Amino acid sequence: MKRLWAPWRMAWIAASRTPAGCVFCNARDGNDDRSTFLLARSDHAFLILNAYPYAPGHLMAVVNRHLGAVAAAGLAELGDLMRLVQRAVEALGAEYRPEGFNIGMNQGRAAGAGIEDHLHMHVVPRWNGDHNFISVVGETRVLPETLDTTWERLRGRLGG
16 A cells, blocks of 8 residues: 655645635635635726645635626626736746646636636646546645645735
């Protein structure tokens, strides 16, 4: 039997608890961007790291208003969301040099939305060969840096 040691995760496991309310609203309304991994704010949206990333640098652009459907969002909200996606792609490109990006939105549980009632768009940097057998066979993702490190790197790039 092979072992994958990740002792740094014990602090996260010990501290984890289900937050009351919406995780995005809590981050938006909080006063500690570092602890919630919030990277940048604009008038109608914000950027935040995904706490369960598919790849290093996986982040989300989130509309400020608590709504769950693209059709419910205003043009200013959608415009701000896409401007933040552009900023995210630029920052990730400069900091991580990915070979591509997955950019998309899952609306509704059937479409894969983990948080279905607060509109958000994923930005996932990708590299050739970035997912190997361990994700497929072991159902495990191996990430080369902590979320704190990713936040530091990207917050600096985003002017925070």
